[in-house]
Each structure stands twice: as C-alpha cells, then as structure tokens.
Amino acid sequence: MSLLGSFVLGLWLSAPVWAEDALSPLRAQDFRPVSKAQADLGQLLFYDKILSGNRNIACATCHHPAFGSSDALSLGIGEGGEGLGPQRTGGQGRGRIERRVPRNAPGLWNLGANHFRVLMHDGRISRDNLYGNGFNTPAEEWLPPGLDSVLAAQALFPLSSEREMAGGTEENEVAGAVFDRIDKGWPILAKRVRTIPAYGAGFVSAFDHIDTPEEVTIVEIANALAAFISLEFRSTDSPFDAYLAGDATALSPAAQKGRDLFFGDAGCSACHSGPFFTDQGFRALGLPAFGPGRTRRFDLIARDTGRMGESDDLADAYRFRTPSLRNVALTAPYGHNGAYPTLEAMIRHHLDPETARSNWRRSDLTLPEVPWLTAVDFMVQADRFEMARQAARRDIDLQPRTEPEIDALVAFLRSLTGSLSVSDPPYGVPEQVPSGLPVDRP
Structure with a gap:
C-alpha cells in the first residue's frame, strides 16, 4: 500500500475515536435559552386536552413522562382512544379510532438543543427558509411567522392531524377547518385557549409583545409548548x-x-x-x-x-x-x-x-x-x-x-x-389544568 493510501486508511480507522474525543459534557449553552414564564404556560398546555379537536387527548397522552416521554406502544392510539400507555384502547362507539397512528411516538429528550435542525421520522419539519418563514413544513407558506424554533414548528402539527389530536372532519370545528386547509384549525384552538381567563392572563404576563388575551395566537402557544419541552425533557447528567x-x-x-x-x-x-x-x-x-x-x-x-x-x-x-x-x-x-x-x-x-x-x-x-x-x-x-x-x-x-x-x-x-431529568424533573404532571379537563395519569 502506498504511503498516501496508508494515511487515508489510518484516518478512516481512527475517525470514530476522534468522534468520541471531540465530545464534551452537555452544557446549558448547548440549548436555546427559553423563558421560564413561557415554560410554565407550556406545562399546562402540554397536559391540557383543550388543544385537541374533541377535547379528549393532550400532547402528554402520547408523550408522557411515565413512559420516557413516549407512550410505550409500537404504534400510537391517538384521537378517540381511551387510557394511557400500554393500557390504552381504541375507544368505543362512534368516537372510536379509525386507524392507528402510523409511526412510533418518538421521545422528546433534548429537542430544545441548538443541535437539532430536523424533526419527525421522515424529516418533514426542518429549519429551512424555503417558504420565507424559516421552516420547511407540511404547512409550506401557510406556517405562521414568529415561531422560535424547529421544536415550536413541530408542536403545531399533531394539533392538525386527524389521527393524533384534531379528530374526524364531521366531529368538531377544528377538524373541519383543517380539512379546508392545514392552518385553518389553529386560530380556533388559539381562541379556545386565550378565552380561558387563567391562560389569557398568563400569556399577557409571559410574552412581552402580548398586551391583551385577544392578541394570543397559535404561535405563542407553540412557543410556550417548546419552552416547556426544552426544560422538562433536558437530560445532561448521564x-x-x-x-x-x-x-x-x-x-x-x-x-x-x-x-x-x-x-x-x-x-x-x-x-x-x-x-x-x-x-x-x-x-x-x-x-x-x-x-x-x-x-x-x-x-x-x-x-x-x-x-x-x-x-x-x-x-x-x-x-x-x-x-x-x-x-x-x-x-x-x-x-x-x-x-x-x-x-x-x-x-x-x-x-x-x-x-x-x-x-x-x-x-x-x-x-x-x-x-x-x-x-x-x-x-x-x-x-x-x-x-x-x-x-x-x-x-x-x-x-x-x-x-x-x-x-x-x-x-x-x-x-x-x-x-x-427522570427522577426529579423541573415540572412533572400538574394536578389540574385551566380548562378543567381531566389530566392523564398512569
């Protein structure tokens, strides 16, 4: 083998070791700074079923801390199901599920890190200014401006998914609006949230640019959810x-x-x-x-x-x-x-x-x-x-x-x-949420 060939082979063989040597313990600066006040709101929203079309499923239903920020299922049971984790069923009557969620619910660990630029199993949520709003998503140019991160952008899409949280087109106004266009259901959900007094006041307090509850949009809701996920599921002490x-x-x-x-x-x-x-x-x-x-x-x-x-x-x-x-x-x-x-x-x-x-x-x-x-x-x-x-x-x-x-x-x-991050998370599961809807617990 030539000297050059030996050198190139040496580089290839040593590359994985160099990869480890280049690593350092995770630090606060590896994560995007977030507002605790916004994360406080995000915790409540994460567990509140008010964000689902039929008010019967929350983000936490499929991403619960009891199951490592997932649901412990191969394929999830979304809108229309009953129960939590492996005990969740397909529901009953007219509201039962029509299809399983087609992919495994991923864990949420460290998704608030600066490192992440693409999310979802197929990468359909990514940082990209293709549509002039900073992200490449299924909403294309209809994605609203002002989202803080790719995590905030991702948080919007379970809300507009028929199988995950929106429900069937004939079941509620959110699903019907989404059927018209993917972004049409978000203003309906935002109005639901901001008209609850505790939420309205919370957004005015947590966001400097919000002076009245009427100004709250789905963007602030998504940013609050992302702030909570970033703090709650941050794991740096392995x-x-x-x-x-x-x-x-x-x-x-x-x-x-x-x-x-x-x-x-x-x-x-x-x-x-x-x-x-x-x-x-x-x-x-x-x-x-x-x-x-x-x-x-x-x-x-x-x-x-x-x-x-x-x-x-x-x-x-x-x-x-x-x-x-x-x-x-x-x-x-x-x-x-x-x-x-x-x-x-x-x-x-x-x-x-x-x-x-x-x-x-x-x-x-x-x-x-x-x-x-x-x-x-x-x-x-x-x-x-x-x-x-x-x-x-x-x-x-x-x-x-x-x-x-x-x-x-x-x-x-x-x-x-x-x-x-597992035994003593910053937030945990709230006892109740402002909507008064039940909070999922194992």
Missing part, C-alpha cells in the same frame, strides 16, 4: 456525561467495553455521532413492516416509504431519520414503527437484518388489540413484492458481534440515561 467530565469510574466495565465498540470496531458512531448521538441523516434499516403506514395520496396499499414521502426522491425510499440515543433506554419499543421491544433486539437487527426479520414475530409488538383494525395492521405483509422491496433496501452493513459484545453495547446505551 453516567457518560460524568465520564466525559473526567470521572473515569462513571461507566461500569461493561459500559466501558461497549463505549469502545460503539466508537470503534462496531461502527455505531458513523451514524449516531455528535453530542446527541445522531447525524440527523436518513437510512433504510429493513425493519419488519406492519401497520397502516404513512401513505401518500396515491398509495394503494398500507405502506410507509419513509423519507421519500417528503423528498419525492426514489433514493430516499424506506429511509428514516437516525434517532438520538440519549435516554434511549427509556423509550422502548424501537424503530420508526416500534418493531422491536428491547435495545438488544434492535442491535441484533442492525447486525443481521435478514435473520432478525425472519425471527421477528407479531408477539414482539406492543400493539393493543383493536379488533376492527386487525386486517389493516398486517395488510402489507400480504404483498410479497412490497415486502421484498423493503427487505432489500438497507443502508447498513455491520460486522457480526459476539454475545458479550452485544451485552456491552446495551450497557453503554444504558449509560446514556440521565438521572435527575
């Missing part, structure tokens, strides 16, 4: 952070071995890089397929083409955003559709997707039974051509690992879990 700060004993021997593998021969840090363990890129993993899928308007079957649905680029077919791994041990099940129940199972899939798919069983899912949806839940598996396309589309090719090495990788991933 054992790995302590290790980065100089405490050589912060990691167990197994976690230390897993760290060496993660940043070295196992190749994990090629995608899970940076302070939040994500390069924010998109990759196809060939996960088992099931569920209604996030179909495009012209899809005839229940499938999910991932990033391609946003980019319209065939090269992006079946690719999904690389998730952050901080507090990942708290957010099972794993994958864009929650296909795997444990970190070990997800790692095994990365190492050998073909074998993992063949060994996968429906019993691996946390998917509350909804009898009227059973046929749809696994419809895609009857299409052998679609299943073959998804299985063949993979962007990962990792070397096999021994059983002790897999255990060590799991130990390292567990070392990314914070302590105070």
Whole structure:
C-alpha cells in the first residue's frame, strides 16, 4: 500500500475515536435559552386536552413522562382512544379510532438543543427558509411567522392531524377547518385557549409583545409548548456525561467495553455521532413492516416509504431519520414503527437484518388489540413484492458481534440515561389544568 493510501486508511480507522474525543459534557449553552414564564404556560398546555379537536387527548397522552416521554406502544392510539400507555384502547362507539397512528411516538429528550435542525421520522419539519418563514413544513407558506424554533414548528402539527389530536372532519370545528386547509384549525384552538381567563392572563404576563388575551395566537402557544419541552425533557447528567467530565469510574466495565465498540470496531458512531448521538441523516434499516403506514395520496396499499414521502426522491425510499440515543433506554419499543421491544433486539437487527426479520414475530409488538383494525395492521405483509422491496433496501452493513459484545453495547446505551431529568424533573404532571379537563395519569 502506498504511503498516501496508508494515511487515508489510518484516518478512516481512527475517525470514530476522534468522534468520541471531540465530545464534551452537555452544557446549558448547548440549548436555546427559553423563558421560564413561557415554560410554565407550556406545562399546562402540554397536559391540557383543550388543544385537541374533541377535547379528549393532550400532547402528554402520547408523550408522557411515565413512559420516557413516549407512550410505550409500537404504534400510537391517538384521537378517540381511551387510557394511557400500554393500557390504552381504541375507544368505543362512534368516537372510536379509525386507524392507528402510523409511526412510533418518538421521545422528546433534548429537542430544545441548538443541535437539532430536523424533526419527525421522515424529516418533514426542518429549519429551512424555503417558504420565507424559516421552516420547511407540511404547512409550506401557510406556517405562521414568529415561531422560535424547529421544536415550536413541530408542536403545531399533531394539533392538525386527524389521527393524533384534531379528530374526524364531521366531529368538531377544528377538524373541519383543517380539512379546508392545514392552518385553518389553529386560530380556533388559539381562541379556545386565550378565552380561558387563567391562560389569557398568563400569556399577557409571559410574552412581552402580548398586551391583551385577544392578541394570543397559535404561535405563542407553540412557543410556550417548546419552552416547556426544552426544560422538562433536558437530560445532561448521564453516567457518560460524568465520564466525559473526567470521572473515569462513571461507566461500569461493561459500559466501558461497549463505549469502545460503539466508537470503534462496531461502527455505531458513523451514524449516531455528535453530542446527541445522531447525524440527523436518513437510512433504510429493513425493519419488519406492519401497520397502516404513512401513505401518500396515491398509495394503494398500507405502506410507509419513509423519507421519500417528503423528498419525492426514489433514493430516499424506506429511509428514516437516525434517532438520538440519549435516554434511549427509556423509550422502548424501537424503530420508526416500534418493531422491536428491547435495545438488544434492535442491535441484533442492525447486525443481521435478514435473520432478525425472519425471527421477528407479531408477539414482539406492543400493539393493543383493536379488533376492527386487525386486517389493516398486517395488510402489507400480504404483498410479497412490497415486502421484498423493503427487505432489500438497507443502508447498513455491520460486522457480526459476539454475545458479550452485544451485552456491552446495551450497557453503554444504558449509560446514556440521565438521572435527575427522570427522577426529579423541573415540572412533572400538574394536578389540574385551566380548562378543567381531566389530566392523564398512569
């Protein structure tokens, strides 16, 4: 090998180690500054069902601290469901759900960090001035100006989703307005909120540019939600952070071995890089397929083409955003559709997707039974051509690992879990909310 070739190979082999060496403990300056007064409002709004079309579901229903800021389900049960977490059902009567939420509810950890520029499994919310408002979103040029962050922009879209919080078009005025145009339901929700005296006064106090409750729009509501999420789900005190700060004993021997593998021969840090363990890129993993899928308007079957649905680029077919791994041990099940129940199972899939798919069983899912949806839940598996396309589309090719090495990788991933952020969060669940609607509790 030439001297130049040896040098280039050396750079490639040492890159993962350099990636670890470049990391430092998370600090306050890694996060966008937020107003505590606005976060105080955001806490109430996060747990208040007033933001849903039928006043029966809150942001916290699918992103509850009791379940690591997710819902512990493979696929969520949104508007029309009843209960919380794995005990949630599809509801009953005319208001029962018509479809499951097509993708796994992601955790909210550290999304207030400056680092994040793209959100959602397919990246359809991102920082971009394409439409002149600072963001590229499904609302395009109709997204209102004044949103503080990509997290605030993201907070708007569950409110306008029929399956998540808006409800059916014939059920309430919000859903009917959204059917007309995606942004039409937001003013209705803003009026609901600001006409509640406690909220109206709170917004006047928390926002310098708001002099009367009548001035409150969905923008202030979204910014308050983002402020709360940024403070409440900020996790900076994991054992790995302590290790980065100089405490050589912060990691167990197994976690230390897993760290060496993660940043070295196992190749994990090629995608899970940076302070939040994500390069924010998109990759196809060939996960088992099931569920209604996030179909495009012209899809005839229940499938999910991932990033391609946003980019319209065939090269992006079946690719999904690389998730952050901080507090990942708290957010099972794993994958864009929650296909795997444990970190070990997800790692095994990365190492050998073909074998993992063949060994996968429906019993691996946390998917509350909804009898009227059973046929749809696994419809895609009857299409052998679609299943073959998804299985063949993979962007990962990792070397096999021994059983002790897999255990060590799991130990390292567990070392990314914070302590105070989980056991003693800044806010917690409020006893009540200004609307008087019930607050979800396990």
